Amino acid sequence: MPVIETTELTKRFPAVLAVDRVSLTVEQGQIFGFLGPNGSGKTTTIGMLMGIIKPTAGSFRLFGAGAPRELLAARARVGATLETPNFYPYLSGRDNLRIAAAIKGIGKARIEECLDIVGLRGRGKHRFRTYSLGMKQRLALAATMLNDPELIVLDEPANGLDPKGMKEVRNIIRLLADRGKTIFLSSHLLWEVERTCTHVSIVRKGRVVGTGTVAEIVGGEITAVVRAEDDDLLRAALEAFPEATSVRASDDGLVVALASDDLAALNRYLAGQGIYVSHLARRHRSLEDAFMDLTGEDEGAGQASLTEFAS
Amino acid sequence: MRLLGVLVRIEMLKAVKRPACWVTLGVFTVFNAIATLSSGGPSSQASFPDAWRGIIEPAINLGPVFLAALMILLFAPEFRWRTARQNVIDGLSKEQFYWAKVLLLVPMMAVFIAIPTVIGVLEVAPNPRGGGGGLVEPMDFNYMLGFVVALLLWGTAALMISALVRAAGAGLGLLFLYFICEQIVTQLLSIRWRALERFFDFLPAQLYQTITNTGLYYPEVLARTNAARAERGQDLLVYPDLWIPLVAATAYVVLFLGLAYVNMRRRDL
Numbered sequence: 001m002p003v004i005e006t007t008e009l010t011k012r013f014p015a016v017l018a019v020d021r022v023s024l025t026v027e028q029g030q031i032f033g034f035l036g037p038n039g040s041g042k043t044t045t046i047g048m049l050m051g052i053i054k055p056t057a058g059s060f061r062l063f064g065a066g067a068p069r070e071l072l073a074a075r076a077r078v079g080a081t082l083e084t085p086n087f088y089p090y091l092s093g094r095d096n097l098r099i100a101a102a103i104k105g106i107g108k109a110r111i112e113e114c115l116d117i118v119g120l121r122g123r124g125k126h127r128f129r130t131y132s133l134g135m136k137q138r139l140a141l142a143a144t145m146l147n148d149p150e151l152i153v154l155d156e157p158a159n160g161l162d163p164k165g166m167k168e169v170r171n172i173i174r175l176l177a178d179r180g181k182t183i184f185l186s187s188h189l190l191w192e193v194e195r196t197c198t199h200v201s202i203v204r205k206g207r208v209v210g211t212g213t214v215a216e217i218v219g220g221e222i223t224a225v226v227r228a229e230d231d232d233l234l235r236a237a238l239e240a241f242p243e244a245t246s247v248r249a250s251d252d253g254l255v256v257a258l259a260s261d262d263l264a265a266l267n268r269y270l271a272g273q274g275i276y277v278s279h280l281a282r283r284h285r286s287l288e289d290a291f292m293d294l295t296g297e298d299e300g301a302g303q304a305s306l307t308e309f310a311s
Numbered sequence: 312m313r314l315l316g317v318l319v320r321i322e323m324l325k326a327v328k329r330p331a332c333w334v335t336l337g338v339f340t341v342f343n344a345i346a347t348l349s350s351g352g353p354s355s356q357a358s359f360p361d362a363w364r365g366i367i368e369p370a371i372n373l374g375p376v377f378l379a380a381l382m383i384l385l386f387a388p389e390f391r392w393r394t395a396r397q398n399v400i401d402g403l404s405k406e407q408f409y410w411a412k413v414l415l416l417v418p419m420m421a422v423f424i425a426i427p428t429v430i431g432v433l434e435v436a437p438n439p440r441g442g443g444g445g446l447v448e449p450m451d452f453n454y455m456l457g458f459v460v461a462l463l464l465w466g467t468a469a470l471m472i473s474a475l476v477r478a479a480g481a482g483l484g485l486l487f488l489y490f491i492c493e494q495i496v497t498q499l500l501s502i503r504w505r506a507l508e509r510f511f512d513f514l515p516a517q518l519y520q521t522i523t524n525t526g527l528y529y530p531e532v533l534a535r536t537n538a539a540r541a542e543r544g545q546d547l548l549v550y551p552d553l554w555i556p557l558v559a560a561t562a563y564v565v566l567f568l569g570l571a572y573v574n575m576r577r578r579d580l
Binding site: 047051072075076080082083086087089091095099 | 317577580
């Protein structure tokens, strides 16, 4: 039985179609990355799963439960935090957890345990408003862990964190994953997701444009980074190269996706066009590349077939 | 039953630790004490049951307003802080979150009844049972009932405004602006259309004015007021039966609670 299952889930706000017929399945034990640019409908989708936003159409199930009363019980098996950590600024970290614990029916001992896990036991008595962003994020993680949930939903848990904070959050997520939890992680920190997640869905303008394991999404496509004196000329030549499936700009130069891995043929072709490259190297395709292709977040992107990445 | 206990416990924790709650209660206590003492207060009827009128009169005029402000301060910021949404994510339904606020109204009302009572009792303490009869006369009991209804009227109006506006500043502004505007508008319209006066009497602010008026509960106060008005050549005051404004105010309470509930159910957090 899937932990999360959405069918054609849709949310239309007066001015915008925020989520457009999203169908997802998250199985038990997966660390599921839910990726998309800002405003792509990630938080709205999670909001619907958590019962704070009413879907306009479609349906979803949590642990197989779909009816409102069943969903309320199913949510007792979920720990979630949405966007920024949402706590009472005038209450201490510990008191904030007391409220969450009372709602979840959890005892005091567990509060201390969770504060310990996220390294906040010493600051538990201080007011939430005095916490740094990293501490706030860690308190949010502590709140999600209170009921020892089977499913943990984290929306941008590393938002605004420095590298040390990100590492701490990543370690906590791994710790939870090692304990067999299913984790649904929304983020746009792609390298974080690539390092952490087993499965990924990518959304763009409210629609799922790719879903599968990280390996499936990244795919076996061959890409090369090419640099030459005249970028425009190089781009035109690459786009005309018969083996090229897409061309896009990156910080390193132009990234060309190739149908075959014969870089020598590409070099010969460019030389034949009067272009002498200053740099030509095979490149490992990353999740970021796949994300850029699927979401069209970069100029020249978007030529990759969506179905190539579908599981 | 467990859920009820949880809702009360979390709301009390949120309220008790909120500095704004103590500031509001403190200011009310000071204002109430000053009003009680400056009006001659219960000491003018130095013992029970006569002292009740002097205890309730300042409280019924101040208490509901302070209660409304406090309820808005305790409810509306939950939307800005997004803690309303987090409470729901943590396991409450939107309806349960709303009922938690309605439940909070009960202990808060109790506090707003207890403070003037304690102030009054302290002043009467040297001579608690001067007059004959019971500790509470029927007219005093009606006045107390009116006080409770007035607290409910303002408290539920505050809940409704908080649920609709979802911001403390705007909520407080809207509440007091409505209270002032209703009186100005109805007075202006009454000059032109006197027949509308009877309808205006049942608008929330007018109704509140009626149920807080001592003359509604104590015939001798009404008689004294009318004698003074007659001397000045003014129209005599005529109040409806006590139950009419109280039932009308209770109907508003139900309406406000219902509107807030529907709003909470329908709107996303």
